[in-house]
Amino acid sequence: MSLIGLKSSIHLLTFSIGFGGSFFYSYIASPLAFKYLERSQFSILQNHVFPIYFLGQTLIPSVLGLSSTIPLTNLSISMLVVSTITSGMNYLWLMPKCRKIKEERNYLINNNLDKVDGIETADFKQKTKEFGIYHGISLLCNLLSVGSLAVYGLTFA
Template identity: 45%
Template sequence: MCLVKTTAHLLFYSFVFGGTTFYSYVASPIAFKVLEKDQFSALQNKIFPYFFQMQAASPVILALTAPIALTTGPLSSLVVASVSGLTNLFWLLPWTHKVKEQRKNIAKKYTGSELEAKDAILRKEFGKSHGLSLLFNLSNVCGMLAYGVCLSGGLLRKIPK
């Protein structure tokens, strides 16, 4: 086992898993609480394309550099993680952006109860897209966690007793 390759792999895995988990469950909720709605939205709009690209590409890089055999367990966990990132990047992110733009447009055209009626439909659609995005983000984290467990087990088996 090449020490440099294994070390680089572990550091990269730690960065990806730690970064995704920290941003998803610590930084983003704090930002939501302390920033104004427009500021939070602007922040997420800048971060999410890169965030989802990282979620999609990192498992592929991990698979290509794995210091353990990629049997069904580790490989399937990386596939789940990557597909989750791809789903967020290419389906849910554009859908969410589209709904947000529609909401901005109707806010310019309507007021009062007419605005409320039209916006209610879009809020519901935004809730669906956002909820699915959260689910796929969680599946990415779970896939990466499962890979980490497989990675740890595989590396522990290589340690001389």
């Protein structure tokens, strides 16, 4: 196999894994897991999957850029950069932040500090709101990452 053939194969497999895996996990597997697993089981699953998922999403655009056998356009380069930045934000900032907030919420729940007379405490409400904000930003970053890989695939095709 020639060097160009090897690079083309690496590029195609990397794109397939990056885009296909991200799309499948984000919009099929994860919603199904959320629907059918208990919250604690779902949380355990996500805590084990997300570090690998976001790291892969962060590194794959670089491999795509390096393994391209044709010159990349400004649009395709931009899409790889968007995918890298948004995935990197998830991996380096949002995932740890969301995990910390969840741990703080779980501490309140486990120590019966989440409710007083059946009413959620201000601390618990604040942690829930804070988690919602950071989780929403994470979802947006993930959407931008998957979407930018889709646009890259269309420009590359």
